[in-house]
Amino acid sequence: MASTNPLFFLLLSTLLFLSPLSDAQTAPPLAKGLSYTFYKSTCPNLESIIRLELQRAFKSNVGLAAGLLRIHFHDCFVQGCDGSVLLDGSASGPSEKSAPPNLTLRKEAFDAINQLRDRIEKACGRVVSCADITALAARESVFLSGGPNYKVPLGRRDGLTFATSDATLKFLPSPRSNVSVLLAALALNNLDVNDLVALSGGHTIGIGHCSSFNNRIFPSRDPSMDQTFFNNLRLTCPTSSTTNTTNLDVRTPDVFDNKYYVDLVNRQGLFTSDQDLYSDGRTNPVVSAFANDQGLFFEKFAYSMVKMGMLNVVTGTGGQVRANCSARNPGTGWSVVDGEEGGSVAAY
Numbered sequence: 271m272a273s274t275n276p277l278f279f280l281l282l283s284t285l286l287f288l289s290p291l292s293d294a295q296t297a298p299p300l301a302k303g304l305s306y307t308f309y310k311s312t313c314p315n316l317e318s319i320i321r322l323e324l325q326r327a328f329k330s331n332v333g334l335a336a337g338l339l340r341i342h343f344h345d346c347f348v349q350g351c352d353g354s355v356l357l358d359g360s361a362s363g364p365s366e367k368s369a370p371p372n373l374t375l376r377k378e379a380f381d382a383i384n385q386l387r388d389r390i391e392k393a394c395g396r397v398v399s400c401a402d403i404t405a406l407a408a409r410e411s412v413f414l415s416g417g418p419n420y421k422v423p424l425g426r427r428d429g430l431t432f433a434t435s436d437a438t439l440k441f442l443p444s445p446r447s448n449v450s451v452l453l454a455a456l457a458l459n460n461l462d463v464n465d466l467v468a469l470s471g472g473h474t475i476g477i478g479h480c481s482s483f484n485n486r487i488f489p490s491r492d493p494s495m496d497q498t499f500f501n502n503l504r505l506t507c508p509t510s511s512t513t514n515t516t517n518l519d520v521r522t523p524d525v526f527d528n529k530y531y532v533d534l535v536n537r538q539g540l541f542t543s544d545q546d547l548y549s550d551g552r553t554n555p556v557v558s559a560f561a562n563d564q565g566l567f568f569e570k571f572a573y574s575m576v577k578m579g580m581l582n583v584v585t586g587t588g589g590q591v592r593a594n595c596s597a598r599n600p601g602t603g604w605s606v607v608d609g610e611e612g613g614s615v616a617a618y
């Protein structure tokens with residue numbers, strides 16, 4: 271088979287490097303209002319504070335890294351990287367956080383973002399947004415787990431509103447999606463086939479619940495799944511309603527590496543949305559290239575993360591810098607109704 275020939279991969283890697291997405295530029299163009307030096311004078315130690323705090327936190331809870339990475343993705347895909355996923359519900363309605371795809375975001379990851387915010391406010395005052403802290407925490411999750419150490423453009427402001435459950439469901443694809451559905455969902459955010467395969471590599475760390483992949487093991491084995499992998503999953507999830515969890519990357523569950531793609535090549539991807547990347551001809555060559563070249567994956571992942579991290583950002587004088595990542599600052603962003611503050615409905 272051509273795909274096992276090393277020359278084939280060499281050619282493929284070369285083609286990928288020459289593709290329009292991967293020319294000499296190693297980072298996408300900056301969104302208006304963002305810069306790599308945004309806090310240089312106002313919070314010069316920001317990045318080292320976050321790195322040191324998370325280094326310590328990951329030692330006692332390795333899963334926190336996965337939780338933080340996923341929060342940034344869920345923040346950016348829905349209404350942009352504005353920290354809206356961090357907000358608790360309010361009188362105006364249930365929060366984005368309580369929409370179905372967000373129910374499995376880790377509470378300790380939300381707590382960690384608030385703790386980082388408090389720590390940063392002590393060092394620099396209230397200058398760094400929760401959306402920027404989330405983006406930097408995601409980078410540390412990748413880097414401290416063994417992945418690339420990419421630069422994060424900063425200057426995001428925190429949004430004043432959160433998305434509805436319907437909007438959340440529209441922008442966050444289900445794990446049962448095939449590649450066509452995934453590509454259509456990513457296109458809503460101007461992300462393409464290369465972004466899809468690279469960003470899905472986030473599944474090299476973390477866990478999934480049986481309910482997220484029970485369609486592949488009940489009533490019988492999805493034919494695109496390896497038999498032994500299936501047997502083991504059926505032990506973890508004896509019934510389709512079990513609430514157990516399993517690792518997303520069966521080879522190196524806590525290490526940020528390219529083994530997720532090796533899993534896919536071996537038909538050991540967990541979700542339909544993972545395994546179909548190998549089955550579908552549009553994404554298969556990229557999966558194979560990443561499975562064979564970790565450096566290529568790291569480069570493309572960093573590129574797509576920076577691109578994702580700039581989706582619909584609020585900058586300049588828009589939004590605010592929250593004092594508590596879970597709540598809008600009191601008295602801000604509220605419309606004035608009958609001379610009183612608090613008419614929140616109009617603000618949404």
Ligand code: HEM
Nearest residue numbers: 336337340343374443444445469472476477478479482543
């Ligand atoms: C492309 C479409 C994607 C789908 C359909 C998807 C779906 C899911 C699902 C269903 C889970 C497990 C939820 C559970 O059962 O507990 C999960 C976990 C996770 N996802 Fe994704 N995801 C996608 C893209 C991404 C992206 C772009 C990233 C980051 C770059 C990411 C990072 C993660 C991480 C790190 C976890 C583990 C979280 C933890 O252990 O707490 N995912 N994803």
